[in-house]
Amino acid sequence: MEINNINTVWLPITYRCNSKCKWCYAVTDHPKSLNDRSEQEFTNFLKGLGVKRVVLIGGEPTTYKYIARLIVRLTESDIHVGMVTNGRKLSSKLFAQKLFEAGLSTVTISIEGSNESAHDSITGVPGSFKQSIRGIENAISVGLKTSTETVMTNCNSHDLRKIIDILSKYPLNQSVFSTCGPCPSNLNDSDYAITLNEGAKFFEDIYRYSRSTNVKLVTATPLCAFDKIFHNEFTSNNIVSIGCHIH
Numbered sequence: 001m002e003i004n005n006i007n008t009v010w011l012p013i014t015y016r017c018n019s020k021c022k023w024c025y026a027v028t029d030h031p032k033s034l035n036d037r038s039e040q041e042f043t044n045f046l047k048g049l050g051v052k053r054v055v056l057i058g059g060e061p062t063t064y065k066y067i068a069r070l071i072v073r074l075t076e077s078d079i080h081v082g083m084v085t086n087g088r089k090l091s092s093k094l095f096a097q098k099l100f101e102a103g104l105s106t107v108t109i110s111i112e113g114s115n116e117s118a119h120d121s122i123t124g125v126p127g128s129f130k131q132s133i134r135g136i137e138n139a140i141s142v143g144l145k146t147s148t149e150t151v152m153t154n155c156n157s158h159d160l161r162k163i164i165d166i167l168s169k170y171p172l173n174q175s176v177f178s179t180c181g182p183c184p185s186n187l188n189d190s191d192y193a194i195t196l197n198e199g200a201k202f203f204e205d206i207y208r209y210s211r212s213t214n215v216k217l218v219t220a221t222p223l224c225a226f227d228k229i230f231h232n233e234f235t236s237n238n239i240v241s242i243g244c245h246i247h
Contacts, residue, residue, distance in 0.1 A: 008053045009046060013070065017060040019086050020124030021112070023153060023180050023192050039070050047077040055082045062089040068102040075103030082106035084149065087135025088128055096138040106145040108176065109136050112155075114162035122155050136170055149176040152202050153192040160206045168213040177203055179221045200225035207239070 013034045017024065034042070046054060054074055061067060062085050074081050083099075087109035090096045109132055113119030119129035139146045150156070150163055160177070167175050179199025180192060194202070199221045207230075210217050223231060223240045234240045 006049050006051050008055065009051050010055045010057055011042065012057050012059065013061050013067070014064045015059040016063045017058055017086075018063055018088060018125070019060065019128060021122055021151075022124070023151065023190075034064065034066075034070065039066070039073060043070075043073045043077055043079075046074070046079060051079055053080040053082065055084060057084045060086055062095075068098055071099060071102040071104050080105050082108070084108045084110075085135075086110045086123070086128070086132060087139070088125075088131040090135030090138050091131040093138045093142065096135070096144070097142045100142045100144055104144060106147070106173070107139050108147040108149050109139065111136075111148050111150055111163060111167065114159050114166050118156060118159050122153075133166075136172075140170060145173050146170070147173045147175065149178065151178050151180045152194060152199050153180040154194055155192050157194070157198075157202055160202060161209050164206055164210050164213060164215055167215050172215065174216045174218050176218045176220070177206065178219065179203075196221060196225040200227075204230060
């Protein structure tokens with residue numbers, strides 16, 4: 001069977017991560033990641049499929065030692081490269097510049113709280129909030145098209161409006177707010193998880209709140225979870241990226 005016309009591929013290049021978010025599937029000491037041979041094989045395979053864009057994910061993609069080399073390989077194959085990251089290593093402007101010069105075009109940085117205490121308690125790493133915020137600033141300053149992502153949980157549901165206040169300080173492309181369900185790797189401890197309906201209510205609230213700011217909100221929470229009064233507005237403005245999971 002011939003496969004073509006694939007626009008975007010999300011590529012996990014490592015499952016290692018330098019943060020410890022309890023709801024995340026990534027494992028800090030997971031041994032598997034790409035290598036020189038698999039980099040070239042993946043690049044050739046994606047080019048052969050006619051892929052236009054690759055989003056590097058993990059784990060934490062910046063922990064992959066040869067990430068700049070991989071970005072160069074992909075961009076030399078006429079593939080646009082984006083990345084989803086916790087942004088901590090981008091707190092080094094030299095590192096951010098290196099990835100930009102390698103060909104990275106877009107970056108999405110995770111922000112899980114509005115201050116050090118809130119964010120760091122979720123990531124499990126003291127100082128991670130300062131690093132991620134500096135990562136946003138550096139990404140913007142070197143020319144990367146920058147967005148953010150926040151996972152809505154029971155741990156930060158009370159803090160979401162304040163997160164909007166923080167994000168409004170920056171010229172971001174968009175800010176994604178996702179609903180966190182139970183993680184398959186940690187089903188015995190899922191107090192952090194919320195339902196789709198809870199996530200929809202949280203998003204509706206911050207969407208109303210964001211109208212007075214410059215923050216463009218987006219969510220992957222399905223449209224059918226939201227109050228019908230939002231359906232036309234969310235659809236016409238591309239606020240919801242997917243429809244009902246049943247269809």
